[in-house]
Amino acid sequence: MKKWRYDSARDLDQPPIDRLRRFPREPDMLVYGLRSICALIIRGLLRIYNRFEIIGHENLRTNRSLVIVANHCSHLDTLCLLAALPLRKLHRAFPVAASDYFFQRVPRLWAAAVLVNALPFGRHRRTRKSLTICSELLANPGTILIIFPEGTRSTTGEINEFKSGIGALVAGKDVAVVPCFIDGSFRAWPKGKRLPRPRRVRLIIGQPRNYWTRSADKVELTTIANELRDAVIALGEGGTRSPNALLKGIRLRRLT
């Protein structure tokens, strides 16, 4: 009789905490189930508590790899962007999270790894390696990366400068970049507050863009970052006033 081949998990000898820190994580049915249930609950809560609405939902309808770029002033931002994705794509969507903030203490680490499926990103060191992991992920179709190129939550509600790393990730590659503007999350849950407040939050999703003709030199990367920042700001100024888009967003409002 020929020997059976066992395909053991690669992180078998690691304690549970280290397994949460490692990336890519092994697929885990129980974790996926818990994540889906929690996502449904979070979506419902956002709809009720923050009167959350999505405008431009159709811009996310693709099976190719996506980079979602948005402004960042609250933990709600990640939850809002995840709430815009269909439930079956949830486990292929990776919010890029600072490893020095989200992947240190256990409760936050657990929430980041299990509930949000975050990708640990080295902001201060090993940034290049983190960017390599991101581009490897984007190489297989269907991956969704959620990136806040400001690098941290804004403390004023204004949109800070975008880091050029986002340019390095998308320049010369055939991936769709979707700029998004999140309106109201600063009022709902600013940095430093323990719990969110019941303020209206709105997500405006822009047209997908493509940077595959651009080269990856230093000036060009900064230009891409600035262009994306302008696109996000433009969404914030234009999208809120368009009644047509608003109606569309309400009609497309779905939980899954």
Next chain:
Amino acid sequence: MSPQIALYDPIFRAYFVIVLISLAAGGTILGVLRFVLRKETASMFRTYWSWILMAGIGLVVVFLGRIPTIVGVTVLAIFAFKEFARASGLYRDWWMAGAVYVGIVTVGIASLISHPRGEEPGSGWYGFFVAVPVFAIALILLIPILRNRARGELQRMSLAIVGFIYMGWMFGHLGFLANATNAYGFVCFIIFATAFCDVAAFTFGKTFGRHPLRSEISPNKTWEGALGAFSVAMILPWLLRFSFPFFGPRELVLAGLIVGIGGQLGDLSISVIKRDIGTKDMAATIPGHGGILDRIDSLIYAAPLFMHMAGYYHPLK
């Protein structure tokens, strides 16, 4: 079983004291080894801290009553199977793994509910509990047919059936024991005795171990350790006779045999699985012990044997 009863139950109170004394004695021995004899005990201390934690959780769960005990056993079975699935690669097949999870939860439900017609509530549905493997295996065999696949399915089905029967159903007997009239005596005895024998086997093996017991399966186990644990297991039921005052000598000897031989066979059967897969531990969940499965392996083998032995001579309810 309920907190109010546990508070005044002489058997539960006795086990509470016994566990505390055992932990204190173990700690004292380790302390002497470390500070008087200056031995290297860091790894043993890690194991010991985990023992304290597990004993605490176990006592609290049994104290809380019948439902927490059954739910706790079911959760433990789910995580034990998850470790097995991760080690054997079955976790990549969501359909099979999902079927086994469904089966394990069904075992828990069968222990929780009582027979729909007649019988007082809180006694478990014994007939269904014993029949769950029929339905679970039928479900597992159904999955390749539903998915229209054949290649490699025999391996998956076999792994799923072993996983369900061993980690789900056989271990589930521990939860069903919580339905017995003498639940505290049975549950506390079987958990305490198998744990005590594991420690005894380790201690005897470390002290006198010369001759390997099964060199191809587990290189660290020795005949000396196995015989030492066996003799401890034969004495334990007599010392803990208060847990089942209605047991005669015949049942006490059988209980000793089940704990002494069955417990070690359980240990070895998990070792066979680990050895074939080529891993040292099933996981690294419990510091100093390995995975959950490495810890409960002897209990998985001994608990169902003990339940059926006890139920044969004295009806559980």
